[in-house]
Amino acid sequence: NAGVTQTPKFQVLKTGQSMTLQCAQDMNHEYMSWYRQDPGMGLRLIHYSVGAGITDQGEVPNGYNVSRSTTEDFPLRLLSAAPSQTSVYFCASAHDPYEQYFGPGTRLTVT
Amino acid sequence: GEDVEQSLFLSVREGDSSVINCTYTDSSSTYLYWYKQEPGAGLQLLTYIFSNMDMKQDQRLTVLLNKKDKHLSLRIADTQTGDSAIYFCARPYNQGGKLIFGQGTELSVKP
Numbered sequence: 001n002a003g004v005t006q007t008p009k010f011q012v013l014k015t016g017q018s019m020t021l022q023c024a025q026d027m028n029h030e031y032m033s034w035y036r037q038d039p040g041m042g043l044r045l046i047h048y049s050v051g052a053g054i055t056d057q058g059e060v061p062n063g064y065n066v067s068r069s070t071t072e073d074f075p076l077r078l079l080s081a082a083p084s085q086t087s088v089y090f091c092a093s094a095h096d097p098y099e100q101y102f103g104p105g106t107r108l109t110v111t
Numbered sequence: 112g113e114d115v116e117q118s119l120f121l122s123v124r125e126g127d128s129s130v131i132n133c134t135y136t137d138s139s140s141t142y143l144y145w146y147k148q149e150p151g152a153g154l155q156l157l158t159y160i161f162s163n164m165d166m167k168q169d170q171r172l173t174v175l176l177n178k179k180d181k182h183l184s185l186r187i188a189d190t191q192t193g194d195s196a197i198y199f200c201a202r203p204y205n206q207g208g209k210l211i212f213g214q215g216t217e218l219s220v221k222p
Contacts, residue, residue: 004153033209040119042199042212043154058209090153100210102153 001026004103006091012109013081021076021106023091029101031094032074033058034066036087037105043090049074081110115202117213124221129190131216133183133200140202143176144210145185148197157198158185187218195220 007022025032030051035043035058045058049068063085065077074093078085088107092100114136123129135143141162146154160167160174160183167174173186183200197215204211 035212040214042115042117042214043210044212045204045209048209092153099156099159100154102155104151104153 003027004091004093004101006089006103006106008106009104010107012111013078014111015081015083017081019078019081021078021089021091021108023074023076023103024072025074025091025093025101026072027093027095027101028071029093029095030071031100032068033092033094033100034064034074034076035090035092036060036085037090038087046076046089078108083110086110115200115211115213117198117200117216119214120217120219122219122221123190125190125192127190129185129187129194129218129220131185131187131198131200131218133185133213135181135183135200135202137202138178138181142203143174143183144201145172145174146199146201146212148199148215150196154199190218190220192220192222194218 004025033048034046037043044060047066049055052071055066086109088105090105091103094100116134144159145157147157148154171188175184197217199212199215201210201212
């Protein structure tokens with residue numbers, strides 16, 4: 001099993017550009033989540049999904065969209081990148097909802 | 112999230128015990144979790160404790176829970192340089208497999 005994979009590992013965007021961060025898991029987990037990690041703030045939940053076709057907002061959803069068309073994939077879309085979205089983004093999946101498996105992260109810089 | 116709080120830094124000498132503390136505000140949490148993040152990597156579940164327990168021991172790790180004071184601690188015995196990492200405590204957030212994380216405590220182990 002590859003576990004949870006994320007691409008790209010690094011990305012630099014200009015303000016106003018859009019992009020999609022990819023996340024995939026091969027463990028047949030129902031639960032998937034996106035978090036952002038900022039210094040001194042821990043991880044904050046952006047969006048989550050409890051199964052294919054079902055998504056909902058977390059603590060900091062503004063500026064991000066998600067979809068869950070398959071069990072395996074949970075892409076995160078930045079609609080119009082802003083410098084405040086400079087962060088490290090982690091995708092996580094879980095079978096038991098609270099024992100989460102994390103991907104290696106995507107480091108995003110918005111200039 | 113502000114309702115799970117940790118101090119940001121802890122420095123110990125190799126061989127000493129480390130104690131990482133966490134306070135939380137929501138007393139209804141059924142489980143409380145400790146995650147470990149090594150440099151440049153995602154988070155991994157280290158251990159957890161059910162809310163009706165006071166203590167849980169797992170090899171060098173001891174988790175203590177004081178429900179009255181809403182205080183959780185992680186003790187690492189005989190700390191090694193490989194224990195250097197950021198440690199996050201987390202609690203469930205509403206339902207649907209979401210977690211609220213503390214800010215993370217960066218543990219530095221000096222030889």
